[in-house]
Amino acid sequence: MQTDDRREKTMTAMEKIKDPEKEKRKIKSDKKMRAIMAAYYMEAKTPKEITGKKIAWITSGGPVEPLHVMDVIPIYPENYGAMIGASKMGVELCEKSEQMGYSSDLCSYARADIACATVNGGPIGGLPAPDMLICCNNICGTVLKWYEVQARYFNVPLFILDTPICHTEFNPDMKRYVTAQIKEYITLLEKICGKPFDYDRMKEVGRLSVQGQKLWQEILDTTMNRPAPMTCFDAFFHLAMIVTLRGTQIAVDYYESLLQEMKDRIAQGIGMLPEEKYRLVWDNIPVWYKLRWLSDKFAAHSACLVADTYTSGWCGTMKYLDENDFLGSLAEMYTRIFLNTGTDIMADNIIKMVEKYEVDGVVFHSNRSCKPYSLGQYDIQRLIKEKVGIPTLMIEADMTDERSFSESQVETRIDAFIEMLR
């Protein structure tokens, strides 16, 4: 305890004397981002009688745009799962869910969130209770079970947007099925909100969603520059906005300013790392409770994680989008996200990133919590070796449950991997 206190005091003292070199590399938009997200959660936590807005819990891959049209506040338990992980509350909450009878092998986002709903704990004192649950299974089958649990607990309507998995194809039958469900989704929203769906406003929200996605892609693409003005660890942080506020002017404005900052950094030659020897791609959900540690670890080797498969997931299906018929192309856009496709398509996606961002290696997070993301990674590793011949690293961990992380083992593997890059 005492040692911790002392360390803290030293840290504060060090922070007071700011290192100008370090200051220069810091992304200045971070502050604005924190303020926007705080305001977003503040509104969500304000009693409904005051805001007059309903709350929907929605999965990270779910169509949020119709919610914005209806003035419903979208809340993302997965985003919250990340907050739980980052604030190192994962283990405690996961243990609580295990006492409730949930197996420790289940998804740690789900475990933490299920436990959190029952105890008024967790970061920001828990999430505001939902008026409806919107579950899109384009990311996994786990969300279906998780949202069923929450539907029983909160006793509110559960809408499932069932997006058939596209192992090798997206066929017209699938399109018809998902399109029919988009209509059912809108009908349900009209019923819950007690007002008709505003199709003109949908066009506007759709336009903003597309704009936001384009900006986000542009931001991610700035790392094609050497040195990269940011890393995937920064993308993990700035991602929250495209997930939660996609389809709003707030997200568009914010990303415009963030993009400008990145462009300025490029113009001034400011990279996130003092020296960028190696460029890498990250695969899978971040290890939230070890972000800083991992970031420092790679930085110490002058290895810069310039891109990742995770944050690009929120702008990867723009090619299926018809800007003039946003609602009509929603079905295809949401069904064909990379996690809802075959392992070989996911491998192609990474290989394209390797080429686009000119990277020297790929880091895989084999995530116990996420089977659709992780099973198949061994095949992807082999395909990368065959097709582009660069080294890969497999880190065994879990996104929120720290009990599945062995620091010494991961450290050894990273060191060995860097040796291979030399």
Added chain:
Amino acid sequence: MKHIDMFKKIASNPAEYAQGWKKQTHGRVVGHFCSYTPEELITAADALPFRILGSGTTISKAGEFLQAYSCSLVRGALEDALTGRLDFLDGTVFPHTCDSIQRLSDIWRMNTNYGFHADLIMPVKLDTESAEQYMLTVIHKFRKDLEAGLGTKITDAMLEKAVRTSNQVRNLLAALYEIRKASPGKIKSSDLHTIIKASMVMDRGLLADLLGEVVTALEEQRDDTASKPKRLVLSGGLCSMPDIYDIIESSGGAVVWDDFCTGARYFEGRIDETGDLEKNIARRYMSRIVCPAKHSGIFSRGGHLVEKVKENNADGVIFIFLKFCDPHAFDYPYMKEMLQKEGIPSILFEIEEQTSSGGQLRTRCEAFMEML
């Protein structure tokens, strides 16, 4: 029991049976993973539907393709495929159920070479009209995929015959369950399990004949067991461990019903034999009690389990899941709670196919029986 030795032989080595069947009939064998596979379409194509369960061998090759946190079914089946134990297959069918099977389909497609590969992307929610419409297109597409994969034509007459046979098999298996429920002494659960396991890989025409004989013989037989075992309902995914039944029976229990896909879910729900058969097949898979990877209301499985316990005058429930089976593990707490509210005791056994922890299971099982 009549024919039991033959059923045992098939259940203990399904691959050997399929190879023999192939030699004899020159027919094709279609492997599949799940009780959502419309077997009648495979039978209609004159092929043998073969439910893949994994032979339970030690994992050596599958570890290079699948992480250790995938279930023993997925790892075991891939191990069999990679080591050539399934080289009699002319095609494999993957109905979309859980995340692990979803990825197994990809890994299988990319790394094995057993004839055709069919993904059967059924709806996940089974309680809406649009889902039923979609299910119908999936059944129709599957028929076309099978025709293309096997180079054959499935006529309506062939399908009608296959539906009749599969209904017959389902009726007879249901009859066996009814016999066991009325007089658990007449048929050992391990034997019934053996029959079901063999049923999922056998020539369905022959199976219908043999099951008919078994049922008739059992109906005529008297139940002269005096003991009054504890009546149990089993709930979970597939169970391919015959040991479990012996353990339950020797600890003073008798299984009277189950909610397994390698059990009652395999035969529950008949297909209407008249009218549009594709539509009727779709309806069966829409209306049968769901596997936890599918959705039909938020209390359907718990309600069904309570109902089965009451209907069968059971004293308790044993949940049996494969370790790493997410859908079942998510449902367990609420189902246990629903049972609790009705005063029905339950216990959970988490198992792995390749590892036998018989001793520990026995101790827990005995303790549970005593509590009942």
